[in-house]
Amino acid sequence: MATKVLTVDDAIYMRMMLKKILEGEEYEVIEAADGAEGVQQYQEQAPDVVLMDITMPNMDGIEATRQIVGHDPKAKVIICSALGQQQMVLEALKAGAKDYIVKPFQPERVKEAVQKCTPG
Amino acid sequence: MQSDLLQPFVDSAVRVLAQMLPGTVAHEEPSEESDLSVAAEGVAALVPVHGDAAGVAMYCMSRGTALAVAGALIGKPLAGLDRVAASCITEVANIITGNAMAALEARGCGCDILPPSLLAGHGLQVTLTTPTPTFVVQTGHGPITVNVALTSQNGNGRGAR
Numbered sequence: 001m002a003t004k005v006l007t008v009d010d011a012i013y014m015r016m017m018l019k020k021i022l023e024g025e026e027y028e029v030i031e032a033a034d035g036a037e038g039v040q041q042y043q044e045q046a047p048d049v050v051l052m053d054i055t056m057p058n059m060d061g062i063e064a065t066r067q068i069v070g071h072d073p074k075a076k077v078i079i080c081s082a083l084g085q086q087q088m089v090l091e092a093l094k095a096g097a098k099d100y101i102v103k104p105f106q107p108e109r110v111k112e113a114v115q116k117c118t119p120g
Numbered sequence: 121m122q123s124d125l126l127q128p129f130v131d132s133a134v135r136v137l138a139q140m141l142p143g144t145v146a147h148e149e150p151s152e153e154s155d156l157s158v159a160a161e162g163v164a165a166l167v168p169v170h171g172d173a174a175g176v177a178m179y180c181m182s183r184g185t186a187l188a189v190a191g192a193l194i195g196k197p198l199a200g201l202d203r204v205a206a207s208c209i210t211e212v213a214n215i216i217t218g219n220a221m222a223a224l225e226a227r228g229c230g231c232d233i234l235p236p237s238l239l240a241g242h243g244l245q246v247t248l249t250t251p252t253p254t255f256v257v258q259t260g261h262g263p264i265t266v267n268v269a270l271t272s273q274n275g276n277g278r279g280a281r
Contacts, residue, residue: 012207082218085225103215104139
């Protein structure tokens with residue numbers, strides 16, 4: 001069974017780019033357009049890995065990460081954000097994120113981060 | 121506006137655009153603080169900033185440049201400024217501004233951003249609440265004018281998450 005990755009980002013362009021990178025590695029990709037939808041999708045679809053933006057309407061990625069990890073302490077959430085402040089990285093890790101990618105990113109960085117979180 | 125608030129945006133814009141749009145050449149030196157009213161040339165992406173400095177960063181370009189930039193990012197020509205094209209432009213603005221936040225934090229100025237917006241139209245005139253220094257980055261698809269309308273909040277602190 002293909003590893004399922006949930007991409008949570010309000011930017012259609014970014015979801016398209018991540019889908020292209022991940023489907024090229026034969027991951028199954030599901031999408032959400034904001035943090036609230038991301039939390040719902042996590043509960044319904046049980047993805048193996050989550051790629052989570054931070055700055056989004058309705059619910060930001062830090063809060064969404066907190067809720068996902070609260071629901072599933074084994075959740076693998078990778079932050080993928082334009083924000084790279086040290087304080088932000090610390091908040092993300094405290095919320096339960098496993099890795100932090102700063103945009104703009106190279107595709108290899110995303111592949112490596114997802115692979116590290118992938119079971120087996 | 122203090123130069124220490126502006127320089128992170130100049131550095132970030134040049135670095136991010138060079139990585140996302142190969143062929144980006146260089147930036148012009150920032151102009152003196154301009155009037156409150158800015159001619160947006162067709163497309164303007166606005167990114168709100170809040171925290172120790174607050175205001176808005178605005179990225180303006182012609183419609184032709186916006187379509188060329190979006191097409192380069194997507195990997196195929198785009199006929200019109202649809203949702204995908206708009207998303208490309210706002211995401212570029214988001215990434216430049218987000219990267220600038222890390223540099224501002226390193227200078228002791230803690231800030232955060234809010235989701236961007238896009239304005240598009242002919243003869244667009246945007247009036248801001250504070251005079252803004254302006255710089256231009258020359259990309260291989262046309263110039264992008266950056267207006268950084270931020271004022272120091274005198275260390276009133278960042279918004280809590």
